[in-house]
Amino acid sequence: MRVPLSWLREYVDLPATETGRDVQAKLVSAGLEVETVEQTGAGLKGPLVVGQVLTIEELEGFKKPIRFCTVNVGRANGTGEPQEIVCGARNFAVGDKVVVVLPGAVLPGDFTIAARKTYGRTSHGMICSGDELGMGDDGTGGIIVLPPEYEPGTDAIELLELVDEVLDIAVTPDRGYALSLRGIAREAATAYGLPLRDPALLDVPAPNSYGYPVKISDPQGCDRFTVRTVTGVAPEARSPIWMQRRLQKAGMRPISLAVDVTNYVMLELGQPLHAYDRSRVQGTIGVRRAEPGEKFTTLDGTKRVLDGEDLVITDDRGPIGLAGVMGGADTEVADVRTDAETGEATGTTDLVIEAAHFDALTVARASRRHKLTSEASRRFERGVDPQAGPAAAQRCVDLLVLLAGGTAEAGVTEVLAPSAPRSIAMKADHPDRVAGVAYGRETVVRRLQEVGCDVYGSDELVVTVPSWRPDLAFPNDLAEEVIRLEGYENLPSTLPTPPSGRGLTERQRLHRRVGRSLAGAGYVEALNYPFVGDAVLDQLQLDADDARRRTVKLVNPLADTEPALRTTLLPGLLGALRRNDGRGAHDLALFETGLVFRPTGQERKAVRLPVDRRPTDEEIAGLNASLPAQPRHAAVVLAGAREQAGWWGRGRPATWADAVEAARGLAREAGADLRVGRAVHAPWHPGRCAALSVVVDGEEQIIGYAGELHPRVVKAMHLPERTCAMELDLDVLERAGRGALGAPRISTFPVATQDVALVVDTDVTSAAVEDLLREGAGELLEGIRLFDVFEGEQLGAGKKSLAYALRFRAADRTLTVEEATAARDAAVAHAAEHVGAVLRGA
Template structure:
């Protein structure tokens, strides 16, 4: 909604010093979204005057038509002599009144007017068009031709109201009243604490039986319809300059007097109106639902096929308008035209004015169904004041009589479906409790009355909602009105005080620890949409019976290419990695934590939950049973260099070991002991894939995989060579680590380090050897670390050497060499028994 400040001042006596920026700040504080304040006339300076064209000489020796004109500007040029001006426009004639920019004037865009010789003549000024003055679209093209009664020499900047400020307000769906000058003026008056001159307070005659006949077949779709008739209109009458300028400033194009008046009243009061040419109506006006397949041509010339849910305006022939959206071409106001034989001016002389109130939902659905959004539908679908219909019709009649010389007929048609005002009961301290501020009953009542409510009661308030606020339904809506008018900026910043013993859950703490650990290891978090398509699962090379192909398909997906919920985190992460590589980033390490969706086939069909009360635990359980299994997972992907080359060294690329190490980092944060074994699992490389296990409830459980992706998957996905990935289930890790996390213990006793090198068969996993050493060493073992792997002729073909560093420490004493050696020997003995390991060199 564009609100000219000069127009707003008609309804609120703002201080003369208040600028558009000041009003913007006040309205924003009151909760309206004032996006910009446009300065009209910025960069425009005079002299700019009204002139009368005295002579026109056509200059024909040039490629394009040029006219040399003399224009009377009275004493504006200081001499009283006609002003000589060269002009290329052709839409004016001798005797027309035009706008003249005299030498010294500056037009928008820093276009300076000066005397200069052009086309062989001296031009001393410029005859202006609307675009050149920054007036916007005036419905015509070319020079501004003013009404003949305008006096020559008049200051055109004042006449055309070229200097103004326009507030551009983004009206949210719940504040439809702000799509009118009346609504914005009410908010402005409240914000400044000033009285409002309500333009809807008009003397409206009582309805009678003499008005134009109207029949309402659908009182739910149309609960109010007012019809007034004006006859004897002058078809030559044109919209006055002040009305045309206000429409232009508000973003609307002037068309004709009758249409301009209906648009002007709509902007003023917020009530959409429609004017019918009475001579083109046949029979009474009706309101009904359309017949399926019924055809109708709207004012824009488009022939439309109607739906059975469309609300239409009819006469005896059929539809003449889409109710609340757009009128029909068969009853539109005719443009005036002159008969070439008789010279008689013909046009619309009798008008039937419609001011109705329609069901917002019906209008919104019709506008969307036909892709036909109009100024009227925008207002109806947000809620129009039904009580304003009669006043809007009266205002339209008054302007037609005043500006078009018409006569209002005595008949007044008004059909109203009975309805009671809406009331809300609210505790007087309810806004206090919502905001955490002690407003007090007096402030609450005053603010609600400023909104337009009638308030009764003491501790329990009975609030009657005004007709122009259909968005107020419950006590919280009223509390919001009090809070916004008192100022959101005045609400104190306070943190809620949780009950003692409350805080983050174990699940939340683990989620944060995992994120911090991976970020500390150089990974960057990438949050992705949880949607996948069949194509990416094919690129992964998943088998037809792979559980990851069993997906939950959305009824209304954002993209038809990704209609299902993800069953793995890798598609989104790998897509983010590919996108970053395409933008020039080659050394990448990304991670994500989130839910995946694994349907079990045992989901039930949920019932409809009630809205008038909180659902019971049983109802919530039925709803949860309808959901697929949603395990929480963590995944990482790597490509490019893991360590950069520089003066400190040669660097190295990321490989499968880095993906496994990211899994170890996550497991450490969960307090779980991770076991790594070689495996084959799509989409990982069969020789560089590790299965990850932890102990859950005493049983070894698979929690994920890590390693290098398969070359075929890398090629299909467009990824860099040697891309690596890891994915694990966090919920299982949390269960495996329950009770395992302890505060770090700092011992005052020294550590005893023993190194062992064991020779085993090449196919023996290092993890099995490490597990045996850990169990054999007993309670004195503090940590174990594999620091070297060697294969060569010295140890024989098909064998490898694994070197481990064992750290022993006792909590209560310094270990002797004999104790440390005995623990080491026990560890080696168990490793030899389980894996066939022997000490190297033994």
């Protein structure tokens, strides 16, 4: 909402010294989001005056039409002589009143005006358009042509209200009243402690039986409908300059008098209005739900197919408007046309003015359904004062009578559904308890009355909410009003005292350790939306019976292409990797931890829990039963260089082993023993995929996979070559490591290292050999590390060599060479017994 400060001062006597910045600070303190304060006419310096075109000479021989004009600017040029000006615009004629800037003036943008020779003539000034004066586009793109009543030499800066300050306010969905000057003025008056001149306080005639006939078939969708009629409107009447300028500053383009008046009143009072050409309306005006498939054309020229939930305005022919959103083309106020022979203006002379109150949810759904947003729908969606309709219609009628010479008919139609004022019961100290500040009853009552509430009672208050505040529905809403008017900045900063014995759960602690571990290993966290579609699951080459294809579908997805919740973290992470690679970042290591959603088949329809009390344990259990399984996963993706090249040596590309090592790092954080084995699992390369497993409750369980992605997946998703990935289930990993974490045992005795190289069949995994060495070495083995893998002719076909470094240490003594060697030999013998391992060189 754009609010000109000059217009705001019409309703509140703000101190003359208050600038737009000062008002901004006051409104922000009251809880409104004033984003910017625009200085219109900044740097503008006169003389800028009204001029009357005396003569026009068409200059020939140039690529574009050029006119040499003489203009009467009164005594503004100091001589009273006509001013000679060269101009290329053609939308004015001899006798027209225009805006002239004279030499010595400065236009917005620090553009200084001086006499200059151009097109063979000397131009002493310039005839101005709206853009050149910083007024914005008026739709014509030409010179400003003023009404004939202004005298030459009149100061145009004051006439056009060029110097002003405009507050740009971001109105939140719960404060629909702030989409009007009336609402902002009320906030400003409260902030400054000044009286408000309410523009809605008008003398409105009582409804009678002479008004235009109206029939409401859906009182829930439309609970109030006011109609007034104005006849004898002059078609040629134009909106006065002051109205045009206020509309422009508020961000609207002047169109015609009838449309401008309805827009002006909407901005002033917050009540959207619509003007119908009475000659085009046939019979009774009605309000009903549309028939499914019914069609009508809106003012933007689009033919729309209506839904059965749409609320429409009708006459005897059918729909003439989409209620609260946009009117129809069939009853549009006709543009003014001038007869070329007689010079008479023709157009709409009789108007039907509608001021109605529509259901906010109905309007919001219709606006989104038809992808049609208007100034009216923005206001109805957020809540319009249902009692403002009669005053807005009267204001519109008064302006049409004043500015267009119309006559207000005596008939007043008002169809009203009975309703009672809304009241809220609240303890007087409720705002005190919410804010932690002792405001006291008097302050609470005073602040609520400033908002417009009627307050009764002593310790137990009964608060009647004003009609323009539909967002006030609960005691906490009233408490918020008191707190914001007293000033959020005045709330003391108090730290909550946590109860003893509570803290992070083991699951939460593991989640934090995992994030720190991966970040420390060089990975960057990338948070992604948890939505997927079938297309990305196809790109991952998942089988038709893969469990990850069984997804939970959303009723109202953000995008039709992603209607389901993710069953794996990889789609989002790989999408982030692809986007970063496409923007020039080729060496990437990303990670994410988050929930995935796996349907169990036991889900049922969720029940809506009450808000006036705490749900029972049975209700909470029922709600939880309706949810899918939501295990927490961790995943990484890598591409490009894992280690950069430099003066220190050659770099190294990311490989499947880095993805496996990331999983090992997470297992170390959980204190779990991670086992790595071969696997074939989409979307990984069948020869470079590792299954990650742990032992839980005595049983080995696969918790994830790591390795290099399949080339077909890389191609389908447009990923860098040899992209690697890892994903595992953090919840199962936590259970595997539960109780394993503790203080490390530190020995003061030295370590004894023994290296062994074992020759095994190529189909024997290094993990299996490592497990056998651990079992055979006994308690003296402190650590084992694979440091070399070799295959060659000297080993024979189908053989490979695995070299391990074994670390032995005793807690109570220094090991002898014989003890370390005996433990090593026992480990080798155990491996030889089970997988046929042979000590290399033996």
